[in-house]
Amino acid sequence: MTQLSVRHLLGIKNLTETDIHAILDTATQFKEVINRPIKKVPSLRDVTIANVFFENSTRTRLSFELAEKRLSADVVNFSASGSSVKKGETLLDTVNNILAMKVDMVVMRHSSPGAPHYLAERIGANIINAGDGTHEHPTQALLDAFSIREKIGDLAGKKVAIIGDILHSRVALSNIFCLKKLGAEVRVCGPTTLIPKYIDALGVQVSHNVRETLEWCDVANVLRIQLERLQVKYFPSLREYSLYFGISKAMLDSLNKPIVLMHPGPINRGVELTSDAADSAHSIILNQVENGVATRMAVLYLLAQQ
Numbered sequence: 001m002t003q004l005s006v007r008h009l010l011g012i013k014n015l016t017e018t019d020i021h022a023i024l025d026t027a028t029q030f031k032e033v034i035n036r037p038i039k040k041v042p043s044l045r046d047v048t049i050a051n052v053f054f055e056n057s058t059r060t061r062l063s064f065e066l067a068e069k070r071l072s073a074d075v076v077n078f079s080a081s082g083s084s085v086k087k088g089e090t091l092l093d094t095v096n097n098i099l100a101m102k103v104d105m106v107v108m109r110h111s112s113p114g115a116p117h118y119l120a121e122r123i124g125a126n127i128i129n130a131g132d133g134t135h136e137h138p139t140q141a142l143l144d145a146f147s148i149r150e151k152i153g154d155l156a157g158k159k160v161a162i163i164g165d166i167l168h169s170r171v172a173l174s175n176i177f178c179l180k181k182l183g184a185e186v187r188v189c190g191p192t193t194l195i196p197k198y199i200d201a202l203g204v205q206v207s208h209n210v211r212e213t214l215e216w217c218d219v220a221n222v223l224r225i226q227l228e229r230l231q232v233k234y235f236p237s238l239r240e241y242s243l244y245f246g247i248s249k250a251m252l253d254s255l256n257k258p259i260v261l262m263h264p265g266p267i268n269r270g271v272e273l274t275s276d277a278a279d280s281a282h283s284i285i286l287n288q289v290e291n292g293v294a295t296r297m298a299v300l301y302l303l304a305q306q
């Protein structure tokens with residue numbers, strides 16, 4: 001049986017290339033399962049999983065819950081809003097109270113970078129990071145890699161551009177780690193103010209020219225401007241951002257070559273992508289969402305064997 005080198009999924013940084021291939025190969029098998037008329041397997045029967053979300057989510061949260069249910073796990077859901085966190089209860093107390101109800105695995109999203117690492121050092125359950133602030137979002141990077149591999153084959157040697165707000169993006173960092181481990185060439189593109197100063201130390205190229213980047217890449221993974229994390233003005237206006245860094249269907253069509261368009265969601269339509277680009281034949285955005293369930297099933301299944 002395939003064994004991961006880790007007990008928790010805290011980030012892609014700690015995974016080996018073998019771990020990533022094991023997750024993607026297991027996800028391929030689960031994708032076949034969830035496309036059968038009977039979509040459920042008994043793999044995690046008697047395992048109880050808590051989805052603990054301190055930050056908003058649509059895709060990640062529903063996708064984890066469906067993945068858990070497809071594996072026959074027992075599932076409890078916790079949102080900070082409407083909970084005793086509002087009365088001042090700490091993160092550790094909250095999670096320890098949930099674990100006292102005999103929970104085996106915790107899937108957590110939190111606005112503080114490092115929150116899942118903090119918990120992993122203090123509690124016995126397996127922890128899965130569902131996004132920690134601006135740090136990492138490992139299952140998003142895994143489902144992105146799965147979706148690229150499904151669409152255009154092995155990632156080794158493929159050219160992948162990550163375009164947009166790199167500075168505030170946990171998706172960007174996890175994708176860079178994942179794509180580099182799988183042998184892809186990676187370029188980030190965006191305004192100077194939204195690209196971290198020392199990002200080239202991660203072995204990625206840097207560009208500020210979207211047209212030239214689209215001509216270079218096989219895959220464009222476009223990120224949203226994270227308005228909720230912008231404390232100062234990084235560009236004059238959304239209109240100006242869209243003018244210089246927005247991507248339209250006409251622009252993609254004019255490349256006269258195949259290009260795969262991705263976005264982790266939620267999309268700011270009319271800002272980083274026009275609607276006609278997001279909904280075009282270049283786009284695999286909804287395939288990414290579909291693949292999120294199989295990829296998360298693989299992560300849960302493999303961690304439960306540890």
Ligand code: CP
Nearest residue numbers: 057058059060264265
């Ligand atoms: N891609 C992603 O993390 O989306 P949600 O914030 O809706 O979970």
